[in-house]
Amino acid sequence: MNRLKNKVTVITGGNSGIGYGIAESFKNEGAVGTVTGRNLDTLNQATQLLGGNFLGIKGDVTSIADLANIFRKTNEKYGKIDALVVNAGGAVDGHAMGTIDTVTEENYDAWMNLNLKSVYFTVQKALPYMNDGASIILIGSTAAHLASPGMAIYGAAKAAVIYLAKGLSLDLLSRKIRVNVVSPGSIDTPVFGKLVPAEEIEQVKKYWADITPVGRQGSPADIGSAVVFLASEDSAFIVGTEILSDGGFTSMS
Numbered sequence: 001m002n003r004l005k006n007k008v009t010v011i012t013g014g015n016s017g018i019g020y021g022i023a024e025s026f027k028n029e030g031a032v033g034t035v036t037g038r039n040l041d042t043l044n045q046a047t048q049l050l051g052g053n054f055l056g057i058k059g060d061v062t063s064i065a066d067l068a069n070i071f072r073k074t075n076e077k078y079g080k081i082d083a084l085v086v087n088a089g090g091a092v093d094g095h096a097m098g099t100i101d102t103v104t105e106e107n108y109d110a111w112m113n114l115n116l117k118s119v120y121f122t123v124q125k126a127l128p129y130m131n132d133g134a135s136i137i138l139i140g141s142t143a144a145h146l147a148s149p150g151m152a153i154y155g156a157a158k159a160a161v162i163y164l165a166k167g168l169s170l171d172l173l174s175r176k177i178r179v180n181v182v183s184p185g186s187i188d189t190p191v192f193g194k195l196v197p198a199e200e201i202e203q204v205k206k207y208w209a210d211i212t213p214v215g216r217q218g219s220p221a222d223i224g225s226a227v228v229f230l231a232s233e234d235s236a237f238i239v240g241t242e243i244l245s246d247g248g249f250t251s252m253s
Ligand code: NDP
Pocket: 012, 013, 014, 015, 016, 017, 018, 019, 036, 037, 038, 039, 040, 042, 059, 060, 061, 062, 087, 088, 089, 090, 091, 114, 139, 140, 141, 142, 183, 184, 185, 186, 187, 188, 189, 190, 191, 194
């Protein structure tokens, strides 16, 4: 399939989990471009597995200087960008999530910086290098819709990401750049290793599979196919909205 033949794409956090799955789906549709992350080892592994279609650029999405560097280097190699996938996010290294009685200002800022502020500035720093008519896909979460204990800050950040897609779509109408969100349900990725002790990971994954109406966790490829659709001309009339890819979690729980 060649729905994204030679389309230049940037996938933040494309070295792991959902981001890597999205990069594979884009590669399978003929896209080229850049995957980013902070971990050079996983970045090198990812670019090798993607077989030369993708350049790996190291960068921290909470650093505006790093973001500017990612898009400048992508532009130098490939020219203007056709699709931007703002995926990097999720758990913050070294900062456990907490409830209202435990969260410090530093924790709050770290979670908001990664899951909301970085999204806005990733888009801002990419825009000068994007083609008119390009597609921007933000990765949200079902946490924006259903609350879980100790997840208030993350859920609030992801809810704001859905709003960003609407507001940014309006800002970008004159350039015909569409902004949409794909919100995953529970997806089997390395994030579980960051959130729970190693001996509990399988039990936690089983819990999520059991409470998901279709009876399984999603895979990164499940998210990749939704993102490919939003990056392609097949979704030309879909603007400023959200696709939930969650196995029925938010509608049938
Ligand atoms: P992973 O932990 O597997 O991957 C997170 C990715 O983001 C990695 O590539 C990581 O790369 C990158 N990243 C994290 N922090 C930074 C940073 N400061 N700067 C640059 N890159 C960073 O998580 P998932 O694949 O599960 O999550 C991907 C997205 O999907 C996130 O936005 C998350 O909120 C969302 N999501 C995930 C769900 C799930 O069940 N897995 C459910 C709903 C939403 P590196 O460490 O090299 O920097």
